Amino acid sequence: MAARWSSENVVVEFRDSQATAMSVDCLGQHAVLSGRRFLYIVNLDAPFEGHRKISRQSKWDIGTVQWNPHDSFAHYFAASSNQRVDLYKWKDGCGEVGTTLQGHTRVISDLDWAVFEPDLLVTSSVDTYIYIWDIKDTRKPTIALSAVAGASQVKWNKKNANCLATSHDGDVRIWDKRKPSTAVEYLAAHLSKIHGLDWHPDSEHILATSSQDNSVKFWDYRQPRKYLNILPCQVPVWKARYTPFSNGLVTVMVPQLRRENSLLLWNVFDLNTPVHTFVGHDDVVLEFQWRKQKEGSKDYQLVTWSRDQTLRMWRVDSQMQRLCANDILDGVDEFIESISLLPEPEKTLHTQDTDHQHSLSHGEEEVLKEDPPSSLLEEKKSDQPGLPQTLQQEFSLINVQIRNVNVEMDAADRSCTVSVHCSNHRVKMLVKFPAQYPNNAAPSFQFINPTTITSTMKAKLLKILKDTSLQKVKRNQSCLEPCLRQLVSCLESFVNQEDSASSNPFALPNSVTPPLPTFARVTTAYGSYQDANIPFPRTSGARFCGAGYLVYFTRPMTMHRAVSPTEPTPRC
Numbered sequence: 001m002a003a004r005w006s007s008e009n010v011v012v013e014f015r016d017s018q019a020t021a022m023s024v025d026c027l028g029q030h031a032v033l034s035g036r037r038f039l040y041i042v043n044l045d046a047p048f049e050g051h052r053k054i055s056r057q058s059k060w061d062i063g064t065v066q067w068n069p070h071d072s073f074a075h076y077f078a079a080s081s082n083q084r085v086d087l088y089k090w091k092d093g094c095g096e097v098g099t100t101l102q103g104h105t106r107v108i109s110d111l112d113w114a115v116f117e118p119d120l121l122v123t124s125s126v127d128t129y130i131y132i133w134d135i136k137d138t139r140k141p142t143i144a145l146s147a148v149a150g151a152s153q154v155k156w157n158k159k160n161a162n163c164l165a166t167s168h169d170g171d172v173r174i175w176d177k178r179k180p181s182t183a184v185e186y187l188a189a190h191l192s193k194i195h196g197l198d199w200h201p202d203s204e205h206i207l208a209t210s211s212q213d214n215s216v217k218f219w220d221y222r223q224p225r226k227y228l229n230i231l232p233c234q235v236p237v238w239k240a241r242y243t244p245f246s247n248g249l250v251t252v253m254v255p256q257l258r259r260e261n262s263l264l265l266w267n268v269f270d271l272n273t274p275v276h277t278f279v280g281h282d283d284v285v286l287e288f289q290w291r292k293q294k295e296g297s298k299d300y301q302l303v304t305w306s307r308d309q310t311l312r313m314w315r316v317d318s319q320m321q322r323l324c325a326n327d328i329l330d331g332v333d334e335f336i337e338s339i340s341l342l343p344e345p346e347k348t349l350h351t352q353d354t355d356h357q358h359s360l361s362h363g364e365e366e367v368l369k370e371d372p373p374s375s376l377l378e379e380k381k382s383d384q385p386g387l388p389q390t391l392q393q394e395f396s397l398i399n400v401q402i403r404n405v406n407v408e409m410d411a412a413d414r415s416c417t418v419s420v421h422c423s424n425h426r427v428k429m430l431v432k433f434p435a436q437y438p439n440n441a442a443p444s445f446q447f448i449n450p451t452t453i454t455s456t457m458k459a460k461l462l463k464i465l466k467d468t469s470l471q472k473v474k475r476n477q478s479c480l481e482p483c484l485r486q487l488v489s490c491l492e493s494f495v496n497q498e499d500s501a502s503s504n505p506f507a508l509p510n511s512v513t514p515p516l517p518t519f520a521r522v523t524t525a526y527g528s529y530q531d532a533n534i535p536f537p538r539t540s541g542a543r544f545c546g547a548g549y550l551v552y553f554t555r556p557m558t559m560h561r562a563v564s565p566t567e568p569t570p571r572c
Helices: 318-322 327-340 345-359 362-370 376-382 391-396 455-473 480-503 557-562
Strands: 008-013 021-024 030-034 038-043 051-055 064-067 076-081 084-091 094-102 108-113 120-125 129-134 143-146 153-156 163-168 171-176 185-188 194-199 206-211 215-220 229-232 237-242 248-253 263-267 285-291 300-306 310-316 405-410 415-422 425-432 444-448 540-544 550-554
Touching: 021 064, 021 285, 021 300, 030 064, 030 076, 030 300, 051 094, 064 108, 076 108, 084 108, 108 153, 120 153, 153 194, 163 194, 171 194, 206 237, 215 237, 237 285, 248 285, 405 480, 415 480, 425 480, 444 455, 455 480
Parallel strands: 194 237
Antiparallel strands: 008 310, 021 030, 030 038, 038 051, 064 076, 076 084, 084 094, 108 120, 120 129, 129 143, 153 163, 163 171, 171 185, 194 206, 206 215, 215 229, 237 248, 248 263, 285 300, 300 310, 405 415, 415 425, 425 444, 540 550
């Protein structure tokens, strides 16, 4: 589980906007929020000083909005609504509607400006066509790509001006705009719908796909039969995009409960656990984009828009960026850079102490006075990004909504008391945190009265909690919330086994069910697609495709012979 500490710089609320899409311009100056009645233009340098509106009259929500990525065309953006795309111009504080692109016969699902040619815009639709438009002549598309199935995503390659990718349900097609008659490559990527598609910023052959099947897959389209790597999740993944720095990936999950954190930062070379969780939004994140760096700054800003109608800007500093680096490839360059930029020791110590004091609240200063760092090295360890700076901060960020759990925390005493209720069992535990925690120093766990579980169950729980805490503190990560979730999961597993044993005394004893992962819980809301409420799949049919051909499908004869008449039709 990633460290959970709030790092946003700015939070701006737009409670009445009802915006469904967001985009940041290539200069990092403005963001557009697209609602049904208005387009809101936000000055990101001064977001609290009000915003401008562009009125629109439509009964359709805006599906996708995107600024032109070229500096010379930075004042243009495009917004899709139903079957049309409107081109807007924003300059000198005024906005106006330009021309309209009309050609699709069904809803437009996605659009993307070309990376190398500022005049080109590609749109995808449910009508099975992908159109490439030249905005100098908007009467009709310059190139039409036709697929049998409708496309839900379209993205230009970031290194090859002629290459683009589209997603069709769970499949991906790679196109060359010079050969529009057919796709040059085909990937059977996922078993469920693909929600997100993104090309690697440095390799023209690598792309990432995120899907309803609870996974993100990485592909080299030259080897379409096997993915390079996979990020398994236990909830659907709405978006997955590469970061503009190092080897990072940002994902947006679709959690079971809207208040759960769904915006995560990963290192693509270590997909076991996210390196950071962006905590703050109260609902699902609808869109996120990176803001252009200011001259001379090493920090990036991630701009996010959520269904909770808040716009947030998160500071991603150089230390957090380093968590996404490949140590083998990037270590030498970072070492050389750190030596060349190393200031005098006395000045370094004085500057860090001053900055550190200004960034602490009064309560955090009191906790640090009790446990001052013994050396500058220990201070650097405790100040790693992605981690709570103090135990008090970790306590303040604990999710108090964990089922059947009550936690009483005392940061001054560096301890907390945990009470868990499950069926007829009660567990009360005292957790003490050493002064070096979480720098490779695990907390201690002690059962106290009234605890009603058996000694055998106590021993098993202590072992699981110890293993979980050690696994986290070895990475210098906080472990209290993961341990709480493991405690609840294991206790429920023990209780279920007792209930099944009492109802069937002749049943053989089963092994202990392994606890659920602490990062993403198994959800019933999105796992229910396997139950009996899903209708049977179609076993035959025919349809005319966009190219005028009749396409039909049916079950193969081998399946007709193999399946008995009494056996139900298999579900997808």
